[in-house]
Amino acid sequence: MTTPLELAVLDMAGTTVLDDGVVEQAFQRAAERTGVADRMPWAEALDYVRVTMGQSKIDVFTHLSGGDALAAARATAEFEGAYAEIVEEQGVSEIPGAADAIQGLKDAGLAVVLTTGFAPVTRDVLLNGLGWGDLIDLALSPVDAGRGRPAPDLVLTALLRTGATRVSAVAVAGDTTSDVESGRRAGAGFVAGVLSGAHDHRALSAAGADAVLADVTGLRGVLAERGLLPLVSRV
Known part of the structure; x- marks a missing residue:
């Protein structure tokens, strides 16, 4: 039944x-501002971001930072700030x-x-x-x-x-x-x-x-x- x-x-x-690419834009701004993804080529980091869409952002940044919890926390805060900036610029x-x-x-x-x-x-x-x-x-x-x-x-x-x-x-x-x-x-x-x-x-x-x-x-x-x-x- x-x-x-x-x-x-x-x-x-x-x-x-x-979304219209806003998540990727925010990730890029956060990465540029914090250097959280500098350990790998940007194309590789962006590919990981795309594969893990939908997951908790701090989990994604933890991977990109090689497990550095402090760096991941900083990058996540930058991501949230960048996302809010883009929404303000472009609307939702x-x-x-x-x-x-x-x-x-x-x-x-x-x-x-x-x-x-x-x-x-x-x-x-x-x-x-x-x-x-x-x-x-x-x-x-x-x-x-x-x-x-x-x-x-x-x-x-x-x-x-x-x-x-x-x-x-x-x-x-x-x-x-x-x-x-x-x-x-x-x-x-x-x-x-x-x-x-x-x-x-x-x-x-x-x-x-x-x-x-x-x-x-x-x-x-x-x-x-x-x-x-x-x-x-x-x-």
């Missing part, structure tokens, strides 16, 4: 929030249709939690810029959960904080392999990859996605097709 979903856990940058936009997609999931009876590898200060800059404070039920960063992706902590914390009754009643969607792996490790009932961000169809499928969608606007439809939406909605 299919378990009706109670909760959708959605990634932010690349899934619901338009949603993935087209994302707000309506979130509202559609809520109207179908689901709680919606946004998760991110960003620190709360950067996360909140994005949410405030989009005016999404009243749209979502909750937003979580790694510091709120324990570990960042691909660990299951963000998904499981979202479940606990919203009162969802079981992990099989959780849907997860994100644009990176880390998002998909996090959902799989948590035991989520449905895990979707989306092609609006960092990783391609092959990578998302290999990570274990139940479906790979063009973007988050297709999520409610595929959940309905599979009989995963609640029988009683909020409206």
